[in-house]
Amino acid sequence: DIQMTQSPSSLSASVGDRVTITCRASQSVSAYLNWYQQKPGKAPKLLIYATSSLQSGVPSRFSGSGSGTDFTLTINNLQPEDFATYYCQQSYSSPYTFGQGTKLEIK
Amino acid sequence: QLQLQESGPGLVKPSETLSLTCTVSGGSVSDSSYYWGWVRQPPGKALEWIGSIYYSGSTYYNPSLKRRVTISVDTSKNQFSLKLSSVTAADTAVYYCARHGAGYYYGPWGQGTLVTVSS
Numbered sequence: 001d002i003q004m005t006q007s008p009s010s011l012s013a014s015v016g017d018r019v020t021i022t023c024r025a026s027q028s029v030s031a032y033l034n035w036y037q038q039k040p041g042k043a044p045k046l047l048i049y050a051t052s053s054l055q056s057g058v059p060s061r062f063s064g065s066g067s068g069t070d071f072t073l074t075i076n077n078l079q080p081e082d083f084a085t086y087y088c089q090q091s092y093s094s095p096y097t098f099g100q101g102t103k104l105e106i107k
Numbered sequence: 108q109l110q111l112q113e114s115g116p117g118l119v120k121p122s123e124t125l126s127l128t129c130t131v132s133g134g135s136v137s138d139s140s141y142y143w144g145w146v147r148q149p150p151g152k153a154l155e156w157i158g159s160i161y162y163s164g165s166t167y168y169n170p171s172l173k174r175r176v177t178i179s180v181d182t183s184k185n186q187f188s189l190k191l192s193s194v195t196a197a198d199t200a201v202y203y204c205a206r207h208g209a210g211y212y213y214g215p216w217g218q219g220t221l222v223t224v225s226s
Contacts, residue, residue: 001171034212036154043203044154046214055214087154091211095169098154 129204
């Protein structure tokens, strides 16, 4: 199985900040890397697919980049509604594994 | 607008079979562009892909669960279902159903349902 490792596990930031979350795969997943946002008690929401494609309806302050084994999710101009847990997921090969999550908290 | 809703018992005894159904509205499980899948999340832990099904009945399972998992689709009811046999406390989780394309990125998702395995 491909292991997905996110860093940091938690992060404190302020409204208006720019934050970056990193996801590293144990082997290359090409560009098959997706990002989700999950709020407490809610289902995950797809933000970005195929490394950098923004899902319809997702604000443009979210962006993704990377290739191979190293990927980043960047959120510019943090808004109050962005404080949540973020997960990466590889869709390169079965089983389609997720990272352990990065909890973004208000400073 | 596509919506998915999980249903099924919230409590299952150890060694028994967990059974959940996902009802799809605002779209069709027969849509050849999509697959229908299950993902679970143990309390406080990360997400785990369980498996997926295509409207034709083709199934794709996580190898770690394959021996115990069956996913089926009922196009007449616009539903798909999950059965997980021989459950233990480790199967306690929120179970989500979701749609995905060939790219295996999931959205939208159902709201999730907590299944607790306990005697």
